Amino acid sequence: MTQNELIQALPKAELHVHIEGTFEPELMFAIAQRNGVAIPYQNIDEVKAAYQFHNLQSFLDIYYAGANVLLQQQDFYDLAWAYFERCAADRVVHTEIFFDPQTHTDRGVAFATVINGLQAACDDAKSKLGISSHLIMSFLRHLSEEAAFATLEQALPYQSQIIAVGLDSSELGHPPSKFARVFAKARELGFLVVAHAGEEGPPEYVWEALDVLKVNRIDHGVRAEEDAHLMQRLIADKMPLTVCPLSNLKLCVVNDMAQHNIQRLLKQGVQVTVNSDDPAYFGGYVNANFTTIAEALQLSADEIKQLAANSFESAFISAEDKQYWLQQIAAIA
Numbered sequence: 001m002t003q004n005e006l007i008q009a010l011p012k013a014e015l016h017v018h019i020e021g022t023f024e025p026e027l028m029f030a031i032a033q034r035n036g037v038a039i040p041y042q043n044i045d046e047v048k049a050a051y052q053f054h055n056l057q058s059f060l061d062i063y064y065a066g067a068n069v070l071l072q073q074q075d076f077y078d079l080a081w082a083y084f085e086r087c088a089a090d091r092v093v094h095t096e097i098f099f100d101p102q103t104h105t106d107r108g109v110a111f112a113t114v115i116n117g118l119q120a121a122c123d124d125a126k127s128k129l130g131i132s133s134h135l136i137m138s139f140l141r142h143l144s145e146e147a148a149f150a151t152l153e154q155a156l157p158y159q160s161q162i163i164a165v166g167l168d169s170s171e172l173g174h175p176p177s178k179f180a181r182v183f184a185k186a187r188e189l190g191f192l193v194v195a196h197a198g199e200e201g202p203p204e205y206v207w208e209a210l211d212v213l214k215v216n217r218i219d220h221g222v223r224a225e226e227d228a229h230l231m232q233r234l235i236a237d238k239m240p241l242t243v244c245p246l247s248n249l250k251l252c253v254v255n256d257m258a259q260h261n262i263q264r265l266l267k268q269g270v271q272v273t274v275n276s277d278d279p280a281y282f283g284g285y286v287n288a289n290f291t292t293i294a295e296a297l298q299l300s301a302d303e304i305k306q307l308a309a310n311s312f313e314s315a316f317i318s319a320e321d322k323q324y325w326l327q328q329i330a331a332i333a
Ligand SMILES: Nc1ncnc2[nH]cnc12
Pocket: 018, 021, 056, 063, 168, 169, 170, 171, 196, 199, 247, 277, 278
């Protein structure tokens, strides 16, 4: 079996994907047209030409603009369904999907419109494609903690459909500690918690995510490598990092995939996983992330299998389900 055949054959879980970041230009045009919303592009080539980023913020500006065309429940359904079809093609059998309610509610779209559309697609993914999923509601960290509290309040009627809360958007200048109280409240209510930390931000932000927010997983976390004590802590706690290689390359977190630290982190015993983050913007879904690092870093078959196994170890699924998928992985030669 070639490396790419192995990657294709392995069952995988995706734990770091923003549903708004799966918005392919073709679907964006179709939804813009049916909703009568103008977009600042004439055609698909113009869209793709605009996707040149030099840091996180330059991406976020374009990402939030793209989300503006999403208005109806059907739009959120179509967005998520298109993503699930990509999962099926990549043998992603379980996915934990971020959505950013504030990106939509701040434009006057009801919370119910967003979550009902996404949930209907999750239900169909289970019944038609056999893909299980969870939703993770992410707070936008460039907005206030008060706004995050208001969003948490809006989510309460849907709590059974939301496994965790997260923290995303512009990292620098918005440390995890800014959201200490709202995360404490979310934990008290029974939500699991995750946070983007150590993508562009320093190791101190990863410490805060661990010690102040008390996260169950760190999203990105690649800058943790700069702090030896933090590395020891992540390893001792078996703290998952949801790493997104193509994202890191496109947002200039790394300059060259051959320099990406995911293999070093793996070798040191950090529980790293491979994820797509915003695949419509960064050039590929889960398997493209795997194949790109496998080639650039010369990953061994065992390392590739370990990364797939880590995705289930790190998922918010039952011990029985973890065991089942780990056995499936072990059975692949
Ligand atoms: N990579 C990323 N970092 C922070 N916020 C995001 N929102 C969508 N993608 C993101």
